[in-house]
Amino acid sequence: MSIVVTxxxxxxxxxxxxxxxxxGVRPRVLVRDPARLDPATRGLVDVRTGDMTDxxxxxxxxxxxxTVFWVDPTQPTGPDPNAASERTAAGLVDAARAGDVARVVLLSSIGAELRGGAGHIDALGRIEECLDATGADTLHLRCAYFFSNLLFSLDDLARGVLPTQFHPERPxxxxxxRDIGDVAAARLLAGEWKGRVVQAVHGPxxxxxxxxxxxxTGVLGRPVRAEAVSDADVRAALGSAGLPPGAVEAVAGMAAGTRDFTPEQPRDVLTTTPTTLAAWAYAHLRPRVSEAMRAAAARGGDGAAGAAA
Structure with missing residues (x-):
């Protein structure tokens, strides 16, 4: 069984x-820098070194x-991230069209089905369409909002603030x-699915x-409050950070385009995964917020008060 993992x-x-x-599978992995692979893993996989934009x-x-598991590696910081994502996927699309690849599992996103108006998510929708047109068996995993996105707000959380461009009250x-990885691996190993398949991964x-x-608040042991941030403020902050206009729209457009959106697939036994936010946050977020609070304390910032253990 030959499986490629990007x-x-x-x-x-x-x-x-x-x-x-x-x-029991020895996957073929595509990496730019093999040194980034875990040393214990490196000898167990077939390493192909190169640039995925090539x-x-x-x-x-x-x-x-x-089967190929494709994750778009494009960082939405260039002048046209959506075009860059599509260009990067072109090699895979060509391989699937030529019959060099039999099946593709794509890491897509909730909102890709909109096919427009959702920032960088639109690129995933376009990749879905390109793969569907190849004739290869394709499975699109449309994933929910990652718990790990909270790691981008460490300094804010150290101050007790959870900023969001989404509607704070809307579930x-x-x-x-990690649960997405489990679903993806199960699909890569399964031999039964054919044609075009879409499976959402909605979390618990x-x-x-x-x-x-x-x-x-319970995980960190100190008050945390949600705070709405306007699209205009997000765009202004991204622009001030030096991102070009195309990147600003790619990033800001993801929340702006999906915050009133209901996913195409409902929550059911196939789309629900087990790990709770609290369990993930205790293991991964709490230590990082504590580090951010200690750093703020060293700088004399207001994030020092009430530091979590």
Missing amino acids: TPTGRVGSRVVRVLLQA TAFVREATAGAR MAWVDP EDLSFLQVAEIL
Whole structure:
């Protein structure tokens, strides 16, 4: 069984690799820098070193694979992230169209089904369409909002604030990237599915940012309040950070385009995964927030008060 895994050092990809190894599969992994692979894993996988934006490398590295797990590696910081994502996927699309790849599992997102108006998520929708047109068997995992996105707000959480561009009171799906990896690995190993398949990965429950703030209050042992941030303020902050206009829209448009959106697939036994936000936050967020609070204390900032253990 030949399985290719892209971004094998990422939060989802690394979990996929681990599960495949435990299932007795030696996956082929595409990496820019093999040194980033876990040393214990490096000798158990087939490493192909190259740049995923290099179409020729992707064609060669995926040739003959039964299944490819594709994660778009594009960072939405360039002048046109959506076009960059589509160009990066072109090698895989060409391989699937030529029959060099039999099946593709794509890490997509809730909102990709909109096919427009959702910032960088639109690129995933376009990749879905391109893969669907190849004739290869394709499975699109439309994933919920990652728990790990909270790690981008460490300094704010150290101050007891959870900023959000979404409606604070509106529930939405949240998911642990590790659970996404488990679902992806299960699909990569399964031989029964054919044609075009869409499967959402919604996490254990829908939560509003108000509810998330309440959960984090318990996890961190100090008050956390949700605070709405306007689209204009987000765009202004991104622009001030030096992002070009295309990147600003790619980032800000994701929340702006999906905050009133109901996913195409309902929550059911196939789309619900087990890890709760509280469990993830105790393991991954609480230590990082504590570090941020200690750093603020060293700087004399107001994040020092009430530091969590």
